[in-house]
Amino acid sequence: xxxxxxxxxxxxxxxxxxxxxxxxxxxxxxxGTVYLARDKSGVQVAVKMIxxxxxxxxxFRGRFRSEVARARQVPPFCTAEVxxxxxxxxxxxxxVEYVEGPTLQQVVDEKGPLTGHGHGASHNPANGHRAxxxxxxxxxxxxxxxxRAHLLRSQRGAEGGYWLARPAGEIALADVIRAIDGPLANxxxxxxxxxxxxxxxxxxxxxxxAVRTSLxxxxxxxxxxxxxxxxxxxxxQALAQEYEADVRTYQA
Numbered sequence: 694x695x696x697x698x699x700x701x702x703x704x705x706x707x708x709x710x711x712x713x714x715x716x717x718x719x720x721x722x723x724x725g726t727v728y729l730a731r732d733k734s735g736v737q738v739a740v741k742m743i744x745x746x747x748x749x750x751x752x753f754r755g756r757f758r759s760e761v762a763r764a765r766q767v768p769p770f771c772t773a774e775v776x777x778x779x780x781x782x783x784x785x786x787x788x789v790e791y792v793e794g795p796t797l798q799q800v801v802d803e804k805g806p807l808t809g810h811g812h813g814a815s816h817n818p819a820n821g822h823r824a825x826x827x828x829x830x831x832x833x834x835x836x837x838x839x840x841r842a843h844l845l846r847s848q849r850g851a852e853g854g855y856w857l858a859r860p861a862g863e864i865a866l867a868d869v870i871r872a873i874d875g876p877l878a879n880x881x882x883x884x885x886x887x888x889x890x891x892x893x894x895x896x897x898x899x900x901x902x903a904v905r906t907s908l909x910x911x912x913x914x915x916x917x918x919x920x921x922x923x924x925x926x927x928x929x930q931a932l933a934q935e936y937e938a939d940v941r942t943y944q945a
C-alpha cells in the first residue's frame with residue numbers, strides 16, 4: 694500500500710505507539726489524531742491516539758474503554774476491523790485495519806450518491822453463515838485468518854462483503870490450510886467412511902482421499918477454482934481412485 698492519503702508526521706507527533714511504527718497522519722478530530730502506522734510484520738494499520746488532555750481524564754478513559762469494547766463487537770464486514778487497543782496506556786490508542794482507497798467525498802463526486810447495490814462478486818457472511826449452517830462468530834474468525842493471509846479482501850458498509858484477493862485458480866487449498874491451521878504437517882486425519890460436504894465443496898471428499906496418499910502434492914495443486922468448477926486435476930482424481938481401490942485403508 695502506498696499510504697498516499699497520509700500527511701507527514703509533525704515534530705511533536707510520536708514515532709511509535711506500542712508495537713506500531715507511526716509513518717504519517719491520516720486525520721485529526723475532537724478526540725485525537727489518526728495515524729497511518731506499520732505493525733511488526735510491515736502491514737499498514739490506522740491508529741487513533743487520544744489527545745493528551747483527555748488522556749488524563751478518568752471519566753473519558755472509561756468512555757474510551759467502552760468505545761473499544763463496542764467496536765470489537767461489530768462484525769468486520771460492517772466497519773474497519775479492530776486489530777488492537779490499549780485504553781490504559783499513557784497515550785490511549787485504538788488500532789484498526791487500514792482501508793486504502795478514495796475518500797467518501799471523492800467517490801460521491803465521481804459516481805454520485807451511493808446506492809444499495811453491492812458488488813456481484815462479494816459475499817456477506819451474515820447471509821453465508823445461515824446458508825452453510827456455520828456459527829457466525831466461527832465464520833468471522835476464519836474470514837479474519839484468510840484476510841491476514843492476504844487471500845481475502847473486504848469492504849465495509851451496506852455494499853460491503855468479502856471477495857478473493859486474487860483469482861480462484863491461483864489460490865491452492867494449501868494456502869487456505871496454512872492460513873487457518875498453520876503448516877501442512879498439522880493437518881489431522883479422519884475417517885472417510887461417512888465424510889460428506891455440501892454444495893460446491895462436494896469434491897473435497899475425493900481431495901481428502903488423495904491427501905492420505907500424497908499430502909503436499911495434492912494441496913499445492915488443487916485450487917479454489919477447481920472445487921467451484923467441479924473439475925479436479927487428473928493427478929488428484931487418479932490418487933483418489935487409487936485410495937478407493939484399497940478397501941482396507943478406506944474402512945480404517
